[in-house]
Amino acid sequence: MEKTRCSWANPANPLYLDYHDTEWGVPCHDERRLFEMLNLEGAQAGLSWETILNKRENYRAAFDQWDAKKIAAYGPEKVAELLANAGIVRNRLKVAAAISNAQAYLRLVEGGGGLDQLLWSYVGGKPLVRGKEPRPAKTELSDRISKDLAKLGFKFVGSTIIYAYMQGIGMVDDHAPDCFCRKKRK
Numbered sequence: 001m002e003k004t005r006c007s008w009a010n011p012a013n014p015l016y017l018d019y020h021d022t023e024w025g026v027p028c029h030d031e032r033r034l035f036e037m038l039n040l041e042g043a044q045a046g047l048s049w050e051t052i053l054n055k056r057e058n059y060r061a062a063f064d065q066w067d068a069k070k071i072a073a074y075g076p077e078k079v080a081e082l083l084a085n086a087g088i089v090r091n092r093l094k095v096a097a098a099i100s101n102a103q104a105y106l107r108l109v110e111g112g113g114g115l116d117q118l119l120w121s122y123v124g125g126k127p128l129v130r131g132k133e134p135r136p137a138k139t140e141l142s143d144r145i146s147k148d149l150a151k152l153g154f155k156f157v158g159s160t161i162i163y164a165y166m167q168g169i170g171m172v173d174d175h176a177p178d179c180f181c182r183k184k185r186k
Contacts, residue, residue: 004178005181024167025172026170027171029120034116034169035101035105036060039101039156040052040056058085059087062087062088071101072103074102079099096155100153100155104149132177137163138160138163142163149162
């Protein structure tokens with residue numbers, strides 16, 4: 001029997017279906033994955049999530065498995081290597097943003113916090129479950145988180161990117177009401 005999924009999940013792409021079924025909307029508290037997803041959502045700007053998802057393993061290899069300490073120390077040679085890497089989106093601003101984000105992340109951690117603590121504090125530690133209304137591109141909450149992250153030095157964290165990030169890391173469960181993922185969490 002065919003599972004009912006959210007309409008955006010491309011049935012022709014097994015990687016995308018697995019992402020939909022096992023990650024999207026599932027609460028994440030793992031610091032490295034939170035950092036990875038923040039950067040990947042920023043890399044998505046102007047592109048489709050499917051494009052980035054298809055390149056995720058290439059990103060992991062190129063960006064040292066999203067080790068923030070290593071990324072924060074990237075110099076011109078590593079940047080040139082990344083910009084020559086056809087396995088990722090070769091955009092100078094997005095590569096620079098990943099480095100800036102690693103530096104901002106390390107400052108956050110040095111201050112006694114982390115992305116998990118910061119992000120989940122906005123929702124009281126529990127995911128928001130949206131009703132039947134259409135999914136928005138952004139919300140007042142994503143506006144606030146976007147501004148706060150920008151003040152901390154994070155880049156490519158506009159409100160629309162942050163709302164998609166919130167969905168991806170499970171801060172918001174936006175699965176369609178008839179999606180089997182939504183039903184299995186009730």
